[in-house]
Amino acid sequence: MGMPNREDQVKALANETRIEVLRLLDDPATHFSKQESADPVEIGVCVQLLAEHFGVSQPTMSRHIELLKRAGFIVAKRQQKWTYCSRDDAALADYTRWLISSLNIKTF
Amino acid sequence: MGMPNREDQVKALANETRIEVLRLLDDPATHFSKQESADPVEIGVCVQLLAEHFGVSQPTMSRHIELLKRAGFIVAKRQQKWTYCSRDDAALADYTRWLISSLNIKTF
DNA sequence: TAGATAAATAGCGAATAAGCTATATGTCAA
DNA sequence: TTGACATATAGCTTATTCGCTATTTATCTA
Numbered sequence: 001m002g003m004p005n006r007e008d009q010v011k012a013l014a015n016e017t018r019i020e021v022l023r024l025l026d027d028p029a030t031h032f033s034k035q036e037s038a039d040p041v042e043i044g045v046c047v048q049l050l051a052e053h054f055g056v057s058q059p060t061m062s063r064h065i066e067l068l069k070r071a072g073f074i075v076a077k078r079q080q081k082w083t084y085c086s087r088d089d090a091a092l093a094d095y096t097r098w099l100i101s102s103l104n105i106k107t108f
Numbered sequence: 109m110g111m112p113n114r115e116d117q118v119k120a121l122a123n124e125t126r127i128e129v130l131r132l133l134d135d136p137a138t139h140f141s142k143q144e145s146a147d148p149v150e151i152g153v154c155v156q157l158l159a160e161h162f163g164v165s166q167p168t169m170s171r172h173i174e175l176l177k178r179a180g181f182i183v184a185k186r187q188q189k190w191t192y193c194s195r196d197d198a199a200l201a202d203y204t205r206w207l208i209s210s211l212n213i214k215t216f
Numbered sequence: 217t218a219g220a221t222a223a224a225t226a227g228c229g230a231a232t233a234a235g236c237t238a239t240a241t242g243t244c245a246a
Numbered sequence: 247t248t249g250a251c252a253t254a255t256a257g258c259t260t261a262t263t264c265g266c267t268a269t270t271t272a273t274c275t276a
Contacts, residue, residue, distance in 0.1 A: 010122055010123070010124065011122055013122070013207075014119055016118065023212065046223090048223080057265075058224090059223085059265090059266080059268095062224060063264080063265090064264090078272090080222090080273065081222045081223080083224090093215045096208055096211075096213055099204065099207075100204055103134070105201050105204055107197065107201045122233095125234095155252075165237080166253070167236080188242095189243055189244070189253080190243095191252075
């Protein structure tokens with residue numbers, strides 16, 4: 001996947017809806033267990049279900065997903081009609097490590 | 109200072125110039141030792157010097173500083189003609205802790 | 217082959233962001 | 247009190263963001 005674009009990552013997290021999407025995707029079982037086409041934990045959560053959860057239109061959620069994908073924070077796999085979204089925990093950990101070290105934050 | 113506004117903080121870090129300002133303010137001695145009106149390490153760095161360093165106009169840097177202040181990431185103290193900016197390390201640490209825990213990032 | 221469903225894309229409007237110049241305000245020194 | 251300097255504010259332009267609806271593309275099913 002190569003070097004992540006920090007500008008993309010920084011912008012991806014500049015929106016509370018997208019942060020919340022990432023938070024929910026950490027525990028899909030709690031909020032998306034009603035998804036029947038595929039196991040939300042194993043495969044991911046489809047765009048439509050995310051749109052419904054946030055009360056935004058499907059194209060709007062599709063755009064959020066695109067930005068999160070570009071940042072590398074989520075992985076989307078197409079399966080039949082659906083695009084299943086899941087978190088890339090390693091990318092998120094990498095980003096926070098970068099942020100902390102580039103700001104030289106010492107205390108934790 | 110009360111509860112930090114996470115929206116303000118998230119937006120404050122959505123810009124590479126502001127991230128770089130925070131990075132430089134961690135080590136003012138290296139880049140701002142030429143400041144004569146006050147010790148950059150003890151007191152802070154004035155707006156004009158920051159504007160020069162980044163090659164932006166004084167009002168533009170003033171605006172960046174305002175956003176960083178609102179986020180709580182820098183403290184600005186007015187002294188005579190100057191406004192000296194310094195990092196609030198505790199606020200930055202608090203923000204990163206919030207980010208990590210609200211995204212539930214485990215690996216470090 | 218139609219029709220239904222999921223997602224992506226195009227295109228629009230309102231709001232926000234980031235730069236600038238010009239001007240106002242505050243502070244100090246002559 | 248005037249002039250100089252640092253900062254803040256006002257107002258403008260351009261670009262981006264974020265929402266929407268309408269449409270297109272892809273996939274499945276009757």
